[in-house]
Amino acid sequence: MQEVRYAGAGTRENPYIVDWDRNDPENPYNWPKRRKWLITSQLAISTWTVSFGSSAYSGGLRFTESMFHVSEEVAVLGISLYVLGFGLGPLVFAPLGEMYGRRRIFLITMSVYTLMHLGGALGHNIATLLSTRFLAGVFGSSPLTNAGGAISDIWNPRERGVATSLYATAPWLGPVIGPIVGGFVSQTPSLGWRFSFWIMMIVSGVTLIYGFLVTPETYAPVLLRRRARMLEKGSGGLIHYVSKYEIHHSASLFEKLQINLSRPFLFLFTEPIVTLLSIYVCIAYSTLYAFFAAFPIVFQQHRHFTPGNGGLAFLGVGVGTIIGTCMTPIQNRMYWRAMDRSPTGRAPPEARLYLMMGVAGLLPVGLFWFAWTSQPSVHWMLPVAAGVPFGTGCAQVMQGITAYLMDAYHIYFASAIAATVVLRSMGAFAFPLFCPLMYKKLGDQWACSVFGFLALLCTPMPYLFYVSNLTVEL
Template structure:
């Protein structure tokens, strides 16, 4: 087992602190900065900079309050971007009339924005692995906020649609980089609840957007105020980022420490981050490699490919509803735009329930840790909730499909959104946690692979939904999405059984997880393990 594996294993057991084995320390190393570093301090044999036991600069050892503030900032940034994707839909009717465009052209504003979510990660996720997170977020989010002014001030469809595409592209960085930041700070034992809470943002934003956008259109403020509200929310999220965002990526932090130590020694000694040992590629070469990696993952990693397909289908179905709900509730049932937006409350309530079940999923994960001989739970322990969600999603979609028209009361299809919302929350949370546990330092690229695919489908589904509803009718059009979800239902069950075998053949999967398997046992009471640093997460 390599030194890096030893340290990562300690983290995955739930231990917030770890140190490099003493056998790696050079007994003749000179004390620098109050510490002893392996090496001689020469150009040929530089001092190797790594974390010490209890190192306060190690993100795993930061206070819970600090880590929660950073996590909250990520959630706020992601929620804002997601909210802006759908609040636009509340003003489709008035905007189409004022700009003299068809409703299909107006819907392009949703599709192009979401398509930008898929384009941005191709650049921003690789940048975050070179990385520093803070500059990537602050620069891209600043540009993102400004592009909302194109919709607020633009006088033609071309201006509005082009700025929507650019806004989605530059606003996408928190959608992919957040997973890496969470993995940088939270040990695997705590990561389940944290990831579940964060993963709510990409779904609650789109659900709340049409509600707010619909009621704004009915006031004197008009449809353009939707864009001003997007701009205001984006500026507030950006200010929160300026205050709370900090670097969490261990290679970047250790590289910075090595540079600082060399400067403080007056250039007398040479220092190198442990992550840079044997690294011969330039930043440009590394960036190019990381740029290809999301596509490489989709082409060579079955885990990423199948989970990306599953996440894409449920995520794109949610965005298809932004075109389908106005048809079902406004055209067929004659709701106002504001009332039509309220129809999303069923989905929103389901997302809240799905998130609230996260602590139970985390308990199952802890039990898997207890049963493991190594104290490390395999990623398959993250799949309990997705297996439940895989059943709920098609149930909710078929429910909505076959109750969507009169004489069935309008509340019935809205209630059908409840199991669908619960299911997508459970699927999104569990599958993203599985990817984070499986790919560790490559998780940003693994998640970027899913984002690229899911946002491409999410851009297409709203465009084809009106045509499907016109030609197939409300019941069968919605049933198409239900059948797609039903076809994906076996995936979490199959990976629960065969995941260890598939991971063992992966080039990118974390080495200490490669052979980890679940050991069946009764659902005994959870007993915490791992000493003082392995306490359960307190919310």
């Protein structure tokens, strides 16, 4: 280990305060870029994997109904309970990641998540299928928060734009690809709808192995705490060391658990920034999951598409999401200019919202477009194309909000993003359940227009944050 002179006297009352040296090779910010990109790829793949698992099930909904003799509403619970798990898991795994390290939590939760797919692949009743789907969502939620925290651990604010966009976009691309794979697998007699679960298990198993091999611990408080303990152990306990993050934190384990586990709730209910942005993400994300119930109605029931072709209708959303991701360099340049103009060399978090302000309106545009072109008399290409502006708007909303929170909440980003994941997952749990009833009562046009009006109400939000110039002091 590199020799560093630490502040303090090395006594129990005045221990050495362990901090990073300027060019410390163990500081994640100083790791080689090739290693950082390898880690970033693993983090993005892990969030894509669990998001893919949320929707791959939807391609076999009709087969699930006939196999277990259940209604459409009960079959859709396989999606809703999964994303409900997404909402509950981060309340535990994000704080635990900040206490014990992101790598350890990822490996444990991803291992359990991989095994949970056996319930769908081998289960003989709907109760087994639904309960294991819920547990898969709970344990699969870990990458949705801790992966973003790891990205903020290894990339400094100037560099993290593209990495953040990959992490933020993956949860949108996964649900888009899932119905396509699930639809074609389910309608193939030699495979059957259960084979989708084997695919999910294989993909998550590969992701787990990749994470084990590629991604080390990245969280600075945990790394410095380990270094302090190693130095103290190396001195035979005669010289005392403490991490700079633990100087004023002498709480017991129970108190630490209480503080850390309550932090996402505190952010959600006491931080207006987190509350409002969580609502915005919730509307966009929940609408995407409502489409998993709406698209089979619009394309399979009304236009008589096969499950596989019905899944292909999500390609419009996928193309839009990719376009939104490819726009990231534009936002990066605007952010760098803000950094250069700042006397401190550090841009405010609001500088992450420039591009989001420009394209957020695409989200309601896409929804109204889809709503009023969804009737069978209109060519199918028009409602599919409506997914492009919707996907572009969703991608930029998610990227802008993620980057904003990352800059605003620093080492507590995982807990801040956990608050948004909780609310968006609750919405994604509910929307697919009442979506079929909405389409029956309101019709295709007005049912989707409801989502469009909700998105329209949220559109001014990035302007509000930019004009207000809100800051966070932690």
